[in-house]
Each structure stands twice: as structure tokens, then as C-alpha cells.
Amino acid sequence: MxxxxxxxxxxxxxxxxxxxxxxxxxxxxxxxxxxxxxxxxxxxxxxxxxxxxxxxxxxxxxxxxxxxxxxxxxxxxxxxxxxxxxxxxxxxxxxxxxxxxxxxxxxxxxxxxxxxxxxxxxxxxxxxxxxxxxxxxxxxxxxxxxxxxxxxxxxxxxxxxxxxxxxxTLSERHEHRHQLVSYFEQHRNLLDEDSLLRLQSNPLRILDSKNPDMQSMIEGAPKLLDYxxxxxxxxxxxxxxxxxxxxxxxxxxxxxxxxxxxxxxxxxxxxxxxxxxxxxxxxxxxxxxxxxxxxxxxxxxxxxxxxxxxxxxxxxxxGVKGNISNHPDVVVTCEDPGQNIDALLLADQLRRHLPEFKVLSDFTGARIKRQHSNALKTGCRYIVTLNADSRTGLWDLKANLQETMRPDDIWKKLANRSVKTTAD
Missing domain, CATH: 3.30.930.10 (Bira Bifunctional Protein; Domain 2)
Structure with a gap:
């Protein structure tokens, strides 16, 4: 194919x-x-x-x-x-x-x-x-x-x-054009192929030519400001x-x-x-x-x-760079694939209570170690994990601190921590 x-x-x-x-x-x-x-x-x-x-x-x-x-x-x-x-x-x-x-x-x-x-x-x-x-x-x-x-x-x-x-104005340009064509006709042997094509159709564009062999000749052309x-x-x-x-x-x-x-x-x-x-x-x-x-x-x-x-x-x-981030702030993971619905609802809760946060859910069904590895690659600030015992882990990657709490307390904990996710 x-x-x-x-x-x-x-x-x-x-x-x-x-x-x-x-x-x-x-x-x-x-x-x-x-x-x-x-x-x-x-x-x-x-x-x-x-x-x-x-x-x-x-x-x-x-x-x-x-x-x-x-x-x-x-x-x-x-x-x-x-x-x-x-x-x-x-x-x-x-x-x-x-x-x-x-x-x-x-x-x-x-x-x-x-x-x-x-x-x-x-x-x-x-x-x-x-x-x-x-x-x-x-x-x-x-x-x-x-x-x-x-x-x-x-x-x-x-x-x-x-x-x-x-x-x-148009009339002033017409007078200049007439003088310009006359000038370029006198130097026709110096014009390249592109300029010869423009000589009658659009002679002003010859002035914009980047051909180094024509620059001294173009410098001597009639100037529109004089007309x-x-x-x-x-x-x-x-x-x-x-x-x-x-x-x-x-x-x-x-x-x-x-x-x-x-x-x-x-x-x-x-x-x-x-x-x-x-x-x-x-x-x-x-x-x-x-x-x-x-x-x-x-x-x-x-x-x-x-x-x-x-x-x-x-x-x-x-090398000018704005304050630009494409990283999620929080990645939500879970130990048991059967907790996907709970993880989805938890992520939804975080988005509703923390609208300034960018929240990404992991739906891969991979082992928790792989989920954490994937989360680290995103450049996120926090990893939230639904544990098998229905408790929730919060890992602050910047401070390298881990805490365990009830799912409903996660957003309250994060609310006290500002995260800037957009360009200034």
C-alpha cells in the first residue's frame, strides 16, 4: 500500500x-x-x-x-x-x-x-x-x-x-510607473527573467527584487516619493x-x-x-x-x-519562550481495574471543585507501578491513587510527600495549593 x-x-x-x-x-x-x-x-x-x-x-x-x-x-x-x-x-x-x-x-x-x-x-x-x-x-x-x-x-x-x-495615489503611481518602465527598458540587458516578465505587468515589483546582480541598477531607478x-x-x-x-x-x-x-x-x-x-x-x-x-x-x-x-x-x-505548560496538574490512577468508575467520578469531582487544575485519568488498566511511571512522564505535579482499600493516596511530586486520606478530602487538600497551568 x-x-x-x-x-x-x-x-x-x-x-x-x-x-x-x-x-x-x-x-x-x-x-x-x-x-x-x-x-x-x-x-x-x-x-x-x-x-x-x-x-x-x-x-x-x-x-x-x-x-x-x-x-x-x-x-x-x-x-x-x-x-x-x-x-x-x-x-x-x-x-x-x-x-x-x-x-x-x-x-x-x-x-x-x-x-x-x-x-x-x-x-x-x-x-x-x-x-x-x-x-x-x-x-x-x-x-x-x-x-x-x-x-x-x-x-x-x-x-x-x-x-x-x-x-x-493611483495617478501618481501611473506617472512613476511610466518613468520606471522607461528606466528599466534602458537597462533591459541587466534584468533577470522574472523582472522581464514583470516589466509591463507589474514593474514596481522589480524594485523588490533580491537578485544581487541587479541591486546597483535598481538603486538608480526613479523613486516613487519624488512623484x-x-x-x-x-x-x-x-x-x-x-x-x-x-x-x-x-x-x-x-x-x-x-x-x-x-x-x-x-x-x-x-x-x-x-x-x-x-x-x-x-x-x-x-x-x-x-x-x-x-x-x-x-x-x-x-x-x-x-x-x-x-x-x-x-x-x-x-529563544523566546512564554510561560507555557502542556502538562496535566493531576493524574488519577487506581490499583484495581475494577475501580475505573470510582476513578472517573473522582477525577470529575476534582475538575468541578478545582477548575484551575488540569486533571487526567489513567484508563490503561495497567499495573499501578506502570500507571505511576506513565504519570511521571506527563510532567504532572500530583498523582492521586485509589487504593484497593478504598482509601486515596496523594503524591506531591514537587515536595516528594505522600499522604493517604478519604477520596472526598482530596480536592480540599489540593484547594490550598495553587497550580498555574496556562500561559501568562
Whole structure:
């Protein structure tokens, strides 16, 4: 028989890995709550046309990376490659911004058919934040404040740096694009194959090339900041002032363009040098024209997304560990297999009276010595044993003390002993 394996680039989160995921997610949820943002849960399947219109048919995501198929009704659908487009669809479909603003966040899997490597998977988890109805640099700054708070909460702020840029308005970008294409045409012999393909479809992405042979040529390319009008300059200057006021350090990177067509004005990335080529941890910015592509109504919008797997990889690489435990606090055992029902009821009693304790029952039917050996391997603090004489033994492993008492007294004894089982 052929070996059954996970699909390439899609991995299972194992039980021993789950606690750090839960710890990270709890930190992120706590910060979004403090900022007053509301959770939205988006469908995993969306129409292909949603991303063709929003992201752009010429982008790598749409042209190469989406998981597309026809469903049984013949509708052309796809596994979502990112969350912003689905969020915009939801806003329009439910008329959520009629005389109202929205601050939303989501967390879940995204899918792109890429070459799997460390920090880059075909199914990856993304935390995203989207705001609607607020045109100023102040909401852009708030998003950066939030991302900064997340990195502080995870104790990785010194391992990441912030880069910002402005892409201006659509008309300003068109003028810059014209000059950019002209410049790259003059240096066509220096462009690699990928850049030649992007020359007409998405020349801004050439600026983001990591090809070392092209870097000096790219440095001389026309800079978008030089083509900004007064309003775009004012917006960007205000953003810089707000970041300076909060003491958030940043670098203005005129080559920062992001990978999606819908961005306007503010763009930003948090980057680390700890993960090699997969150094972008968080990316975002403003996309004021995106809603108009679907509803012909102007609605300012901005947001950011963090790749959870890449952030976890950073935590692992730099050795940051939360106060995370996956161990049970109490393991309930019994000398006689015929006492399983009594052991089950005792464990239930402990959970009801001691809700902060994690209680695990041993149903293996093994000899008591083996049960105790198994309990020790779990890393628990206490072992409770129903003896054959109906008395109950309590073994405090940390203090190495053993006591015998009535079953009903166990929870009272443990109630005076605090056990911390969750992440701080």
C-alpha cells in the first residue's frame, strides 16, 4: 500500500506544538481587544473573480499560486490566498460601513501554491487587521502601534525593524510607473527573467527584487516619493510625525512596494534578520481604491497581516519562550481495574471543585507501578491513587510527600495549593 502523507507544504500542528500556538494567539487576541477591534470570521472558499479583480490578474498570487477549481455547480472558486479581499467583500455585501467605520481582525489559514521552504508553506496561518472609513494617517499609525505592541508582548521587538514608504495615489503611481518602465527598458540587458516578465505587468515589483546582480541598477531607478503630490506628501509626513511621537523607530525605504496591486499611499513592513530570506514578519498599508473596484463607492481602508508560522519560527530562532505548560496538574490512577468508575467520578469531582487544575485519568488498566511511571512522564505535579482499600493516596511530586486520606478530602487538600497551568 502507498504511504499516506500530508499534502506537500501543509502540515499538522502536533499536540506538543499547540500550546505555543495558543499562547501566541492569546497575546494577539488580548491586544486587539485592548484596541477595540472586533473579530470577523471569513469563509475559506471564495470566487476566483474576487481576487482577480482585487489583487490583479498579473500578480504571482493570481496567475501562479491560487488553488482554483470548479465546484459541482460549475462555479469557479478558490481557497483564499489572503484575507483582505474577503473582508472587503463582506463589508460591501453586508453594508457594514453605512454611516459607520469598522475595525476588524481575523485569524485563520490561507493557501498559496508556492515552493515549500522554511517559513513558507502552502497552507499558512495569517492574523489580519482591516479598518474601513478612516482616511487619515492617524489610523495608519494606530495599526503600526498595534503591531509594535504585539511584538513587545511576544518579547521580539528588538529582533524586528520597521520600514515604511508611500505609494501615493493611483495617478501618481501611473506617472512613476511610466518613468520606471522607461528606466528599466534602458537597462533591459541587466534584468533577470522574472523582472522581464514583470516589466509591463507589474514593474514596481522589480524594485523588490533580491537578485544581487541587479541591486546597483535598481538603486538608480526613479523613486516613487519624488512623484507624490502635496496631499500624499502631507499624509506621509503626518504618519512619520505620529510614529516619532510614539517613539517608534523606522526607516523610510523607497523600494518598499508590497506585493499586491491594491495598496495606495502608506505601506509598511516589519522585517527581521534572523530568518534569512523569509525575513518579512508583518506587512500592511492603505488600500483606499479597493472597495471602489467592487461597489463604485469610495471608502478609505487600511490594514496589515502577520504570518503566524513565520512569527513562531522567529520565537524559536531567538529563544523566546512564554510561560507555557502542556502538562496535566493531576493524574488519577487506581490499583484495581475494577475501580475505573470510582476513578472517573473522582477525577470529575476534582475538575468541578478545582477548575484551575488540569486533571487526567489513567484508563490503561495497567499495573499501578506502570500507571505511576506513565504519570511521571506527563510532567504532572500530583498523582492521586485509589487504593484497593478504598482509601486515596496523594503524591506531591514537587515536595516528594505522600499522604493517604478519604477520596472526598482530596480536592480540599489540593484547594490550598495553587497550580498555574496556562500561559501568562
Amino acid at each position: 502507498s504511504k499516506i502523507q500530508a499534502i506537500r507544504g501543509m502540515r499538522t500542528i502536533l499536540p506538543e506544538e499547540a500550546p505555543v500556538w495558543q499562547w501566541l494567539e492569546s497575546k494577539v487576541r488580548s491586544i486587539t481587544w485592548r484596541y477595540g477591534y472586533q473579530e470577523i470570521r471569513l469563509p475559506i472558499l471564495e470566487p476566483v473573480s474576487l481576487f482577480e479583480r482585487a489583487i490583479g490578474e498579473s500578480t504571482d498570487i493570481v496567475s501562479k499560486e491560487m488553488y482554483n477549481f470548479l465546484d459541482k455547480s460549475g462555479e469557479h472558486i478558490t481557497l483564499r490566498p489572503e484575507g483582505t479581499s474577503g473582508c472587503v467583500r463582506t463589508i460591501i455585501e453586508n453594508n457594514m460601513c453605512y454611516n459607520n467605520t469598522q475595525r476588524l481582525w481575523y485569524l485563520g489559514p490561507m493557501f498559496r501554491y508556492e515552493r515549500p521552504q522554511k517559513g513558507r508553506l502552502r497552507q499558512f496561518t495569517q492574523f489580519g487587521v482591516e479598518t474601513f472609513g478612516m482616511p487619515g494617517a492617524d489610523i495608519d499609525a494606530e495599526l503600526i502601534y498595534m503591531a509594535n505592541d504585539i511584538f513587545k508582548a511576544l518579547k521580539v521587538e528588538r529582533y524586528v525593524r520597521l520600514e515604511i514608504n508611500s505609494l501615493g 507624490l503630490g502635496s496631499e500624499s506628501h502631507q499624509h506621509f509626513d503626518e504618519l512619520c510625525r505620529l510614529l516619532d511621537s510614539a517613539g517608534i523607530r523606522y526607516t523610510i525605504n523607497p523600494r518598499l512596494v508590497r506585493g499586491l496591486d491594491y495598496y495606495t499611499r502608506t505601506v509598511f513592513e516589519w522585517i527581521t534578520d534572523e530568518l534569512g530570506s523569509q525575513g518579512t514578519i508583518c506587512g500592511g498599508g492603505r488600500y483606499d481604491g479597493l472597495v471602489e473596484l467592487f461597489s463604485h463607492k469610495t471608502l478609505p481602508a487600511s490594514g496589515f497581516a502577520i504570518g503566524i508560522e513565520r512569527l513562531l519560527l522567529l520565537l524559536e530562532t531567538v
